[in-house]
Amino acid sequence: MSDRGVLHLEEEILGDDYIDNISVDNLIFSMHEGKLKVLLAKYTQGYASNQWGLIGHWARLDENLNDAAARIVKQTSGVENLFLDQLGAFGQVNRYPERRIITVAFYSLVIYDDAKLVGGKNTNELAWFDVFEVPNLIFDHNVILSSCLEHLKYKVRHEPIGFNLLPEKFTLLQLQEIYEAILQKPLDKPNFRRKILKMNLLIDCKERQKNVAHRAASLYRFDLDVYHKLREFGFSFEY
Amino acid sequence: MSDRGVLHLEEEILGDDYIDNISVDNLIFSMHEGKLKVLLAKYTQGYASNQWGLIGHWARLDENLNDAAARIVKQTSGVENLFLDQLGAFGQVNRYPERRIITVAFYSLVIYDDAKLVGGKNTNELAWFDVFEVPNLIFDHNVILSSCLEHLKYKVRHEPIGFNLLPEKFTLLQLQEIYEAILQKPLDKPNFRRKILKMNLLIDCKERQKNVAHRAASLYRFDLDVYHKLREFGFSFEY
Structure with a gap:
């Protein structure tokens, strides 16, 4: 000291x-x-x-x-x-x-x-x-x-992100905004959705947003088993 | 102090x-x-x-x-x-x-x-x-x-490894040994070769080992462009 x-x-x-x-x-x-x-x-x-x-x-x-x-x-x-x-x-x-x-x-x-x-x-x-x-x-x-x-x-780019930044149920747009904010670039919406959904990381809650001015979007949650497996084993998120 | x-x-x-x-x-x-x-x-x-x-x-x-x-x-x-x-x-x-x-x-x-x-x-x-x-x-x-x-x-599991552990020209077995040592498990040889070669990470030197007692194996080197791209963008090495 x-x-x-x-x-x-x-x-x-x-x-x-x-x-x-x-x-x-x-x-x-x-x-x-x-x-x-x-x-x-x-x-x-x-x-x-x-x-x-x-x-x-x-x-x-x-x-x-x-x-x-x-x-x-x-x-x-x-x-x-x-x-x-x-x-x-x-x-x-x-x-x-x-x-x-x-x-x-x-x-x-x-x-x-x-x-x-x-x-x-x-x-x-x-x-x-x-x-x-x-x-x-x-x-x-x-x-x-x-x-x-x-x-x-x-x-x-190497593991799924968002679990600690999103509420339990979230929209695909909310998830995309995290990727865009971190990668500092806009991502193509259909492309992002296709890639994310293909990873089997998300579970469709079969619910929609409530009390929103715009058209209510579908809500998803993370499949935690897949989330942790992808964290450990890695993947490539190319955009 | x-x-x-x-x-x-x-x-x-x-x-x-x-x-x-x-x-x-x-x-x-x-x-x-x-x-x-x-x-x-x-x-x-x-x-x-x-x-x-x-x-x-x-x-x-x-x-x-x-x-x-x-x-x-x-x-x-x-x-x-x-x-x-x-x-x-x-x-x-x-x-x-x-x-x-x-x-x-x-x-x-x-x-x-x-x-x-x-x-x-x-x-x-x-x-x-x-x-x-x-x-x-x-x-x-x-x-x-x-x-x-x-x-x-x-x-x-997330990026290519070996560049700093191998001589410039190396055999696929030498590379596999690094993966096995780090992952602490034996890997299936044909499977490992297929996956590694599919990544386009290696360049075939069109040369074989010299002065070895066993059958001389082919020598490879890293394609540094691909190496650095894979490091940055990530991939999934599953085994």
Whole structure:
């Protein structure tokens, strides 16, 4: 741990129960109105003060890294027991001013309506941003976000995605919007439907949407057995 | 950095230019005589003294994590400019005695004959072990190895593998041995050949092995364009 005597005024004051050169950062994604969103925080303390960044904090000395990530997600988004996956460690020499800090990034996919933004002790504002319209973020957070979007792009081509971003019953259009948002390109509708249905991944609920202004679309749900098999064994989603 | 005054006798003595709670560990794999091997070191200092572990060391204050990993690989295996990929950070609270240390694991695939084992300053023995016959390793290194083998298993099902493990020209049997070693199961030979050849990934060199006791097999090389396309877009290797 660093010598507290040389702590700069710009630095956040940490309790002794935190590791001061290891942080965790969370990329919390959600789909809203057909767009892929990421949750960002405006910070109140330290070098990050008054700037937007990923939802991050320090890891406690007595806390596993993924527990630290889950704690921070819960504190800020209100989402518990969520799907969390590690993206990796980011440790470039100059990523943080004056001190060497390694951050371990985790990403999670949450259902928009499940998130109740509550703010942490060191943040004064939380907001969802379109992933392609984020402001300049603190430190290397723009790099971490880009890296995570590349990772999601890779994943969407190799395994089924959507389970953690969609309600239990969803329309094919909702699923297509996720693929389009991650791949950053419009997909041909009949083509997308044909390919997705051919994978035997979806079960037709034999129900239609309710209370919609447009023509009600059919609802589908994931066949979880197939979902997990495709995750494990892989497939190629070409478009 | 931790208070050097409380350093225990069992701990390795580090220079001031190292970060003392962040290490990098390398999983260096190679194929030899049809088996997947991992390079391990027997350490001379600190808690690891006289025990086998992954090829790891501390990161320098002025060094990016992947540069630290590449430095360590070069020092111990003699391999330069190698393919290195981050597996992820391992940071369970009790993974290292008494202090909180996060390690970032990297894996690399090298050609067996390219490795000239030279040993580092803090290791007195280096050896290749069959990945399924490793001894009890220091700290959580058995867990890191298992996690990496799972990752390779995932990868072999989703993208072509072998480029960094095989010489430029290789036989179909050599390629099959890699798949079998990673998937941990024998594969049907005609079936494997049919599937691999159907992917258009291999170019027939129109040459046969030389100086072999058995019947000389045909040599193939990777079509790098197809290799990289399949890596990016994915495929399903079912067996």
